[in-house]
Amino acid sequence: MGLQTYAVCKNYGETRALYDVDLCVERGEFFTLLGPSGCGKTTLLRIIAGLEMADNGRVEINGQDCTKIRANRRPVNTVFQSYAMFPHLTVLENVCFGLISRKVPKAEALEKARQTLDLVQLKGFDSRKPDQLSGGQRQRVALARALANEPEILLLDEPMSALDAKLRVQVQVELRQIQQRLEKTFIMVTHDQEEALTVSDRMAVMNVGQIAQYGTVREVYDRPLTRFVADFLQTENFIEAKAIGETEVATPYGNWTLPESIPWEAGTLSVRPENLQLARPGTPQCDLQARVVTNIYKGCYQKLILDNGLTMETDATTILEAGDTVGVHVPRESIILLYEEEIQRMKAPAPDEKEAAV
Amino acid sequence: MKRLERDDLLPQETSNVILHRGEMVRPSVIRTRQAIFVTPGLLIIIFLLALPCLSLFVVSFLTRGEYGDIEMTFTLDNVRRMLGYGFFGWSADNLLILWRSVVVAFMTTLLCILLSYPLAFFLASRPANKRVLWLTVLLVPFWTNLVIRTYAWLLVLDGNMPFARFLSFLHITEPGTTLYPSQFAVYIGMVSVFLPFVALPLYTAVEKMDWSIVEAAHDLYSSPWRVFRHAVLPQTLPGLSVGITMTFVPAMGMFVVPDMLGGARYMLVGNLIQQQFGTSRDWPFGAALSLVLMVLTLGALVAATRGSKKKGAR
Numbered sequence: 001m002g003l004q005t006y007a008v009c010k011n012y013g014e015t016r017a018l019y020d021v022d023l024c025v026e027r028g029e030f031f032t033l034l035g036p037s038g039c040g041k042t043t044l045l046r047i048i049a050g051l052e053m054a055d056n057g058r059v060e061i062n063g064q065d066c067t068k069i070r071a072n073r074r075p076v077n078t079v080f081q082s083y084a085m086f087p088h089l090t091v092l093e094n095v096c097f098g099l100i101s102r103k104v105p106k107a108e109a110l111e112k113a114r115q116t117l118d119l120v121q122l123k124g125f126d127s128r129k130p131d132q133l134s135g136g137q138r139q140r141v142a143l144a145r146a147l148a149n150e151p152e153i154l155l156l157d158e159p160m161s162a163l164d165a166k167l168r169v170q171v172q173v174e175l176r177q178i179q180q181r182l183e184k185t186f187i188m189v190t191h192d193q194e195e196a197l198t199v200s201d202r203m204a205v206m207n208v209g210q211i212a213q214y215g216t217v218r219e220v221y222d223r224p225l226t227r228f229v230a231d232f233l234q235t236e237n238f239i240e241a242k243a244i245g246e247t248e249v250a251t252p253y254g255n256w257t258l259p260e261s262i263p264w265e266a267g268t269l270s271v272r273p274e275n276l277q278l279a280r281p282g283t284p285q286c287d288l289q290a291r292v293v294t295n296i297y298k299g300c301y302q303k304l305i306l307d308n309g310l311t312m313e314t315d316a317t318t319i320l321e322a323g324d325t326v327g328v329h330v331p332r333e334s335i336i337l338l339y340e341e342e343i344q345r346m347k348a349p350a351p352d353e354k355e356a357a358v
Numbered sequence: 359m360k361r362l363e364r365d366d367l368l369p370q371e372t373s374n375v376i377l378h379r380g381e382m383v384r385p386s387v388i389r390t391r392q393a394i395f396v397t398p399g400l401l402i403i404i405f406l407l408a409l410p411c412l413s414l415f416v417v418s419f420l421t422r423g424e425y426g427d428i429e430m431t432f433t434l435d436n437v438r439r440m441l442g443y444g445f446f447g448w449s450a451d452n453l454l455i456l457w458r459s460v461v462v463a464f465m466t467t468l469l470c471i472l473l474s475y476p477l478a479f480f481l482a483s484r485p486a487n488k489r490v491l492w493l494t495v496l497l498v499p500f501w502t503n504l505v506i507r508t509y510a511w512l513l514v515l516d517g518n519m520p521f522a523r524f525l526s527f528l529h530i531t532e533p534g535t536t537l538y539p540s541q542f543a544v545y546i547g548m549v550s551v552f553l554p555f556v557a558l559p560l561y562t563a564v565e566k567m568d569w570s571i572v573e574a575a576h577d578l579y580s581s582p583w584r585v586f587r588h589a590v591l592p593q594t595l596p597g598l599s600v601g602i603t604m605t606f607v608p609a610m611g612m613f614v615v616p617d618m619l620g621g622a623r624y625m626l627v628g629n630l631i632q633q634q635f636g637t638s639r640d641w642p643f644g645a646a647l648s649l650v651l652m653v654l655t656l657g658a659l660v661a662a663t664r665g666s667k668k669k670g671a672r
Contacts (some may be wrong), residue, residue, distance in 0.1 A: 051573050071576040083572035088592040097588070098578035149578070 001063050002027040002185040003048065003153055008057035010043055011207075017043045021057070025153075030179050030186045031329055032196040032217075035206035036232065041189045042157055044206075048187065050074045072101075078145035078155040081162075083138045085130035091117070091124040091141050098149040116148040119139075119178060129323075136167050143175075147182070149207045156188040169346065172198045193233050197221060205229045211266055227338050235336065236311045237276070238268045239269040253288045253308070257347035259333055268338045275301065275334035277291050279327040286327035406516075411652075418646035425640030436646035443444060452630070459627040461607035462616070466548040470556040470605055471548065471598065478560040478594075493561075496554055504551065508618045511547050512538060515619075539621025547615035552608070557603035561595025602662060609654045627651050 003025040010018040018040045025031040033041040046052035048059060050071035058069045064076055077098065087093055091221060092113055099109035117123065118141040130138055146154055159175075160168045176199045179186045191194055195205050197217050204214035205228075212218055213229045224230035227238065241249040243262040248255060251269065279286040290306035302316045304326070312328065320326065375382050421431040441454075442448045481492050499507055514521055515537035526533040537543055567590070575589040589596075613628030620626070627647060634644030 008599050049577060051576070071573070072581075076577075078574070078577045080570050080574055082568070084568070084570040086571065086574075086588050086592070089588070097575075097580075101579040101581070101584055144576070160607045 002029070002061075003187065004060045005044070006058045006060075007049070008044065008050065008054045008059065009045060009297070010040070010047065010055050015061045016209050018047070018054070021209075021211060023204065023211065023214075025185060025187060027062070029201040030188070030199055032200040033187065033189045034193060034196045034203050034232070035207055035212075036191060039206040040209040041191075042204050045078075045155050045157055045187065045189045046146040048153070049076055050079045050275070051078075061243045071122060075152040076155055076195070077149050077151040078157060079139075079142045079146050079159045081158045083130075083162075084356055085141060085145075087130055090129060091122070094130065094141055095144045095148050097145060102149075113144070113148050116144040117326050119147065119181075120144045120324065121174070123141045128239040136171070139163060139171065141176075147178075151184075153185045153187060156186060158189055158191070160190075160192075169198075205232060207232075223338050224270070224336060227268055227270075230336060230338060235244070235264055235270045235272050237271045237273065238338075239271070239310075240266070242266045252332070253310075254302045256287075256332065256335070258328070258335055258337070262337065263339070267340070270336040270338055271310075271330060271334055272336075273311045273313040274301075275331055276310065276314075277329040277331065278312075278314055278318060279329035280322045281325070281327035283327070285329045289325055289327050290328060292320055292322050292326060295322055414645045414648055417642050418649050420642045422640045422642050424536065424640075429504075429643055432643075436631060436643045439643060440646055440650060455625050455627055455630055456619065456654070458624075458652065459610055459651075460497060460542065460658070462548065463606050463612075464658075466609045467556070467602055468553055469545065469549050470552050471601070473553060473559075474557040474560045477553075477557045478564040481557075481561045483566040493558075494559060499550070500554065503617075505615055507550070508547055508615055511550070511619060515543055515546070516625065538619050539626060543619035544616050544624055545626075547619045548609060548612065551612075551615060552605040553606040556598075559597040559600040560594060561602070563594040567593045573581070597665070603659060606658060606662075607655050610658075611651060618620045 001024075003023070004021045004199070005021055008018055008021040008023075010016075020045060021040075033044060035041045043052060045056045048061075050069060050073075057067070058065060061075060077343045086097065089097070089105065092110065095110045095113040096118060099112060100106070104112070110253070114126075116214070117140075120143050122137060122140040122144065125133065125137060125141075130141065133141065139162070143159070156175075160171055163171060170194055175186075179199075185200075188196075188199065200217050201221060202214065202216050204211045205220060206212060207228050213225050220229065221233055224233055224235065230238075239251050239253070241251045243265055244250045245257075246261050247259070248257050249262060249269065277285075281289050281351065288308065290310065292304050292306050294305040295318060296303040296305070298313075300311050300316065302318075302320070303319065304312050304314065305311065306326070306328070309327070375384055376388075378388055379482055381422060400438065417428060418436055419432055419434070421429040421433050421435065423429045440452050442452055477496075481489060483495075484492055502510075516522065517534045519535040522531065522535060522537050523533075525531045525537070527536065531537070552617075571593065572589040575585040580588070611631075612629045613626065613632045616624060616626040617629050617632075631644050631647045631651065634640045634647060638644075
């Protein structure tokens with residue numbers, strides 16, 4: 001078991017930052033807390049790090065209760081968003097810092113620091129000061145400084161927010177490779193869904209201090225349960241629908257038969273833009289016809305905004321212009337049924353249930 | 359007819375006009391302007407600082423006349439007197455006064471630093487709208503004249519006042535003991551004068567501090583001392599060095615506080631100098647003492663700067 005939190009609550013005055021958060025992170029997995037700013041994801045990470053005190057609840061690291069243990073005694077290390085380098089120390093001294101604090105002999109600490117700098121592929125900068133490094137290099141030092149201590153859990157607070165887009169993608173892949181090589185537990189906070197999908201095994205999508213949904217990245221991406229999660233993972237088409245049969249719904253675009261039974265009287269359906277397909281008007285494949293309002297060319301694909309409110313993405317080889325009429329096929333298996341947020345709040349299994357399941 | 363050259367079409371002056379911070383001007387204009395702005399300051403420094411220092415230097419090697427005037431006779435007598443060779447043979451008094459001045463200035467600065475850190479953190483942690491109030495409270499004593507403020511301490515430290523009574527109640531002093539003149543009273547006076555000079559620059563530095571570095575130090579298993587040494591001190595060092603300079607330099611020459619709270623037996627070099635230019639009417643000796651004070655102060659500051667630079671580099 002890596003990390004478990006039970007019913008963690010945190011308020012800042014009147015503002016609720018976290019409410020009743022149960023989280024379970026397995027040992028050796030890359031877990032991501034994903035959510036918009038102000039959803040409490042950073043607060044949760046800081047509570048795990050021991051930099052913030054939960055008002056209520058419990059934090060367990062490897063089965064050991066850490067709720068009351070101070071940050072400098074917890075077996076976790078953090079990569080800070082601002083990197084928080086010691087400006088007066090060199091790269092090597094920064095990386096050694098945690099080891100020296102724990103009274104590791106100097107030669108051993110230096111050796112470990114050099115190894116870790118190799119691991120993050122930063123060589124030849126040992127005696128530079130942080131202000132003589134680029135953003136990407138500083139990020140690597142911050143990562144090395146945390147990893148050198150061999151923490152049980154590595155915490156990353158938006159580690160790539162200060163990097164430019166191209167470097168970010170490269171660092172994401174490297175981070176994933178390092179995590180898999182070390183087989184350590186990594187918990188990352190981010191607001192970038194693509195980053196979360198790239199690096200994580202599992203993720204939790206957070207909203208106003210609670211976990212809205214959690215599971216493997218594939219589960220969450222393919223089957224968002226609520227409108228909030230679907231919206232945050234960039235599903236753009238939301239269709240109001242009414243149930244008119246066991247598996248049949250009435251939508252503004254016609255009556256559709258879905259592959260699964262419908263749990264509500266009236267609710268919302270969702271389809272990802274990339275799942276909508278072009279169809280020749282008049283054929284049985286064609287579910288609806290619409291005019292193209294805007295065509296946004298994205299290089300490898302084009303995004304069509306249609307006059308009936310739907311958005312679709314299709315490969316850029318079909319030349320289409322604003323004003324053209326297109327036929328659209330809605331694959332039934334790609335339709336996502338969404339639940340009311342209050343009813344379906346996914347939670348980690350309670351500790352005793354978890355035990356029973358094992 | 360002369361053929362029109364390209365240069366003839368350009369205004370003649372363009373050739374020697376430069377673009378200076380967005381302004382098209384001739385270099386000579388810039389030079390004149392610089393001279394106009396620099397001259398007043400330069401004159402003040404030359405006539406009110408450099409020349410007096412030079413005359414101080416000259417006077418310290420001249421002789422005191424019979425009626426307290428200055429005789430144009432070269433002598434090393436003042437240097438010898440400073441080292442303790444007086445009319446009645448050698449005494450350690452003058453050297454002791456110099457040494458005591460250095461110690462008092464050093465200790466005052468140290469006490470101010472120790473008191474200022476908690477004060478600066480307290481001020482910086484107040485909500486923004488309350489900070490002005492707290493800063494005002496810190497600065498209120500400055501609205502009062504130094505002599506009056508020191509007289510106020512005489513009242514506070516009087517034997518019949520609550521503070522002295524409290525000490526005698528704790529059996530630290532005899533009942534009715536007046537707490538001045540004493541070393542203790544001098545330090546109280548000195549610290550109360552100089553505290554804001556350290557606290558304010560330190561507060562500015564603490565306010566700008568990046569707390570994530572402090573958190574990083576905690577996260578990396580640091581003891582409280584290690585957090586201070588590597589996360590707080592390097593970030594507050596600029597404010598601290600301003601505070602040290604603004605306290606140590608004037609504290610070395612301070613004479614009002616030691617005169618009133620320290621009495622004749624706790625004389626500092628400031629009092630000695632004041633005496634030479636006042637009651638003793640011995641300007642050459644006063645000048646020599648002033649010169650030594652200046653050299654000592656500068657030396658201490660240079661040493662402090664070197665030390666902190668070395669520390670910062672490590």
